[in-house]
Amino acid sequence: MQHTSTQDTLVGLFVASGIVGLFFLALQVSNLSSFVEEDSYTITARFENSGGLKIKSPVSAAGVKIGKVSAINFDPKTYESVVQMSIYSNYNTLPDDTTASIFTSGLLGEQYVNLEPGGSDEFLKNDGKIDITQSAIILEKAIGQFLFKSAEESPEDKK
């Protein structure tokens, strides 16, 4: 009987450590801890081009993450990208003339939406819209423009 009870203990330890491993993966390794839905409200912004923005990309103001992108759709009438963001409801004092722009963190990092609060006294509410937006800077486009410009200038330099 002594033998079986040690065996039981070992099996118990094994199962417990396996479950601890699973919990470790869920909480420490993945984003489950930030997965817990905080109360949030939705605002939308229309961009000419939303670049490499993805669902779950961060939305930040002054460098602090205050929400995330919840949906990105293409509007077939205006040919714009409609970006829906959920902002945590404790940040409910964004003025309604807030500017939204898409930035890249670092040179090749992921893209995020940056909100620049304006000076209005009215606050954005649920389903509010941001009117002033600035599209993503597409690196290829910028390089293309730069090359085009320098090619235009260079013949004059040679003369």
Place this chain on the structure above:
Amino acid sequence: MIQFLQYLGKSTRTSFTKLGRGTYFLLQIISGILSVLPRPRLLLNQMYSVGVLSFLIITISGLFVGMVLGLQGYYTLSDFGAEESLGVMVAASLVRELGPVVTALLFAGRAGSALTAEIGLMKATEQLSGMEMMAVDPIKRIISPRFLAGFLSMPLLAALFSAVGIIGGQMVGSGLLGVDEGAYWSQMQNNLDFQDDIINGVIKSIVFGFVASWIALFEGYDAIPTSEGVSRATTRTVVNSAFSILGLDFILTTLMFGDD
């Protein structure tokens, strides 16, 4: 020429017959599982020999695999100045691929071969026929508990493997090579998704546990009851399990991670 055709036809037919027997055997196991539940002692004993005894090899291999990943990943990533992404690389490769696959291969080698040899020897020494004589169904009494134990142990072992590997990678990465510890964890948490990565990894390990235990038990049950037959069956278990695990891994990966 005729002989060759005969050989070809015969070997095709035997392999299909074997697959058919294997499927029938699987159905028998599954219907036998219900009769294991009222006798948890049988399951517990098998969890001990399948799970607990594989614990050490799995954790130690996990630790070393994680450490090597940390080392190799660091050398490659530091060329691009992206050492901070080491955590993502180690965790993603462990959770998505290496954890389930390497655990399943080790599991087939450690537990699967033991299961085949045990059952093959039971058959060779006519213990299985003896049970049948006593009106005890060997499938219900011997096979199903072992199958269930393997099926339950695999996900736990794979999770342990990944967890220990990630800690190993962190030990090497931030302990030895000087990657920032906070960046290691936070980049990992930002880039790994619970649904997409962890759950899919667990599903993989469940599938592999199912297949590896099935093959091991079937090869043992189907072995020619001589010492040579048992040794061959053991070899086949390891070879076939490795093939099926790697093949299935490819299919599962295309299904799970294909569209993003």
